[in-house]
Amino acid sequence: MMPHVVTSARSFDVVVIGAGPAGGYLAGKVAAAGYDVALVEEHREIGEPIQCGGLVTPRVFEYVRCKETIIGAVHGAELFSPSGRRLVIDGHHTQAVVVQRAMFDRAIATDAVRKGAHTFLGAQAQSARREDGRVAVSIDQDGAPRTLRAKILVGCDGVRSNVAKWFNILRPRKILPGFEVEMTGVRGDAGFVKLFIGNEIAPGFFGWIIPSGDTARVGLCVGEGNAYAYLERMLQRPEVKQYTKGAQPILYIAGGIPLGFPRRTYADNVLVVGDAACQAKAVSGGGIFTSLTCSDFASRTVIEALEANDYSARVLHRYHKAWTKSIGKELRKDLAIHESFARLRDDQFEELFDIFDSPEMRLLIEKKGDIDFPSKVGWALIKEDPRLLKYVGKALRAMIVKNVVV
Numbered sequence: 001m002m003p004h005v006v007t008s009a010r011s012f013d014v015v016v017i018g019a020g021p022a023g024g025y026l027a028g029k030v031a032a033a034g035y036d037v038a039l040v041e042e043h044r045e046i047g048e049p050i051q052c053g054g055l056v057t058p059r060v061f062e063y064v065r066c067k068e069t070i071i072g073a074v075h076g077a078e079l080f081s082p083s084g085r086r087l088v089i090d091g092h093h094t095q096a097v098v099v100q101r102a103m104f105d106r107a108i109a110t111d112a113v114r115k116g117a118h119t120f121l122g123a124q125a126q127s128a129r130r131e132d133g134r135v136a137v138s139i140d141q142d143g144a145p146r147t148l149r150a151k152i153l154v155g156c157d158g159v160r161s162n163v164a165k166w167f168n169i170l171r172p173r174k175i176l177p178g179f180e181v182e183m184t185g186v187r188g189d190a191g192f193v194k195l196f197i198g199n200e201i202a203p204g205f206f207g208w209i210i211p212s213g214d215t216a217r218v219g220l221c222v223g224e225g226n227a228y229a230y231l232e233r234m235l236q237r238p239e240v241k242q243y244t245k246g247a248q249p250i251l252y253i254a255g256g257i258p259l260g261f262p263r264r265t266y267a268d269n270v271l272v273v274g275d276a277a278c279q280a281k282a283v284s285g286g287g288i289f290t291s292l293t294c295s296d297f298a299s300r301t302v303i304e305a306l307e308a309n310d311y312s313a314r315v316l317h318r319y320h321k322a323w324t325k326s327i328g329k330e331l332r333k334d335l336a337i338h339e340s341f342a343r344l345r346d347d348q349f350e351e352l353f354d355i356f357d358s359p360e361m362r363l364l365i366e367k368k369g370d371i372d373f374p375s376k377v378g379w380a381l382i383k384e385d386p387r388l389l390k391y392v393g394k395a396l397r398a399m400i401v402k403n404v405v406v
């Protein structure tokens, strides 16, 4: 089916800025309920440029039907300590899959179009303001300015969200810089992701190799600094080179992971969702599952508001309440876990490897590990070996008291 091509300025029930997973999914849900939805994307091609490793749990397919975008399956992880020591965790069955991210985003947006959403591609939202109980959004589509009016504006415009800025909603406390290179010819068991930990490799986060079909994505995020320079150094390390020696780059990917827990993700006539609302997991940087989960909550609130003809912050607040009381609880814990680990020294990471390198601990990780809910295995590990308490920060310690009986 051909997408609708809209040639004149007009009014919509909902204007969604950003055709990533959060925006595409929400546009489809609201359009399927019979409302007029515009999906505005600044790039001409949805899904490009890619800014992602594409690692997700099969749970995402409870939201979106695009399994054809899967290019690999992962059942375990090989973790490398700062000194290069290796710890293998094998879940023995599929724990996560790797998707071709551009195809994934395109499939979600295509579904939205099938459900009736109108796409505006090559269209950058440049400003938005509230007027007469509606929102007017100024966009520039291939040099032509136009205005879209909406009852509700949804900012799914990613980590540097302008919608959030325009409506004074929130700014992420910090954006972790990330850099990734897709390489061909990377060796190693494609059933395992490889994670590289340590302050020389990736201070404040970690490095990774994610097998992705015929290629692999080799990348890292850091607490601060030049992620590209760190990646270049990471590629020289023997524990990384054993996989990448002779491999060739085919694509460079830069991006950022938003950190923080927003106090408010709504305003009169406005919601922000996904990376725009800092809804990525601080432990892993993964944000596709959480964006879709929150987008589902947002779409329900948007439909309720449209049915009630009430777009006030009082009604739109329901979305904020819904996501903070569900997936938000995990995101808050992930932030505390991240903050604990981001400040550890290399010798402390080595001690942690000592603790984890026991059959009991490995079994626990294999049984309870879940990349969408990392805190679950965290609590179980602390129960199993309270020595771990030594490594946790103040915020996490307070949560542990509530969650774990030690």
Ligand SMILES: Cc1cc2nc3c(=O)[nH]c(=O)nc-3n(C[C@H](O)[C@H](O)[C@H](O)COP(=O)(O)OP(=O)(O)OC[C@H]3O[C@@H](n4cnc5c(N)ncnc54)[C@H](O)[C@@H]3O)c2cc1C
Binding pocket: 017, 018, 019, 020, 021, 022, 023, 040, 041, 042, 043, 047, 051, 052, 053, 054, 055, 056, 123, 124, 125, 126, 156, 157, 158, 159, 162, 178, 179, 180, 219, 220, 253, 254, 255, 256, 257, 273, 274, 275, 276, 280, 285, 286, 287, 288, 289, 291
């Ligand atoms: C290096 C790296 C690796 C990652 N790897 C993974 C991973 O393996 N698994 C995982 O789950 N997550 C991963 N993530 C996180 C994941 O990419 C994001 O959490 C996810 O894309 C968030 O989806 P979103 O829809 O909120 O935003 P995005 O996917 O960022 O989409 C936002 C969209 O808005 C558009 N936009 C922005 N401003 C405007 C404007 N003014 N006008 C019009 N359009 C606009 C952008 O072009 C973009 O298409 C990674 C992130 C990074 C940086």
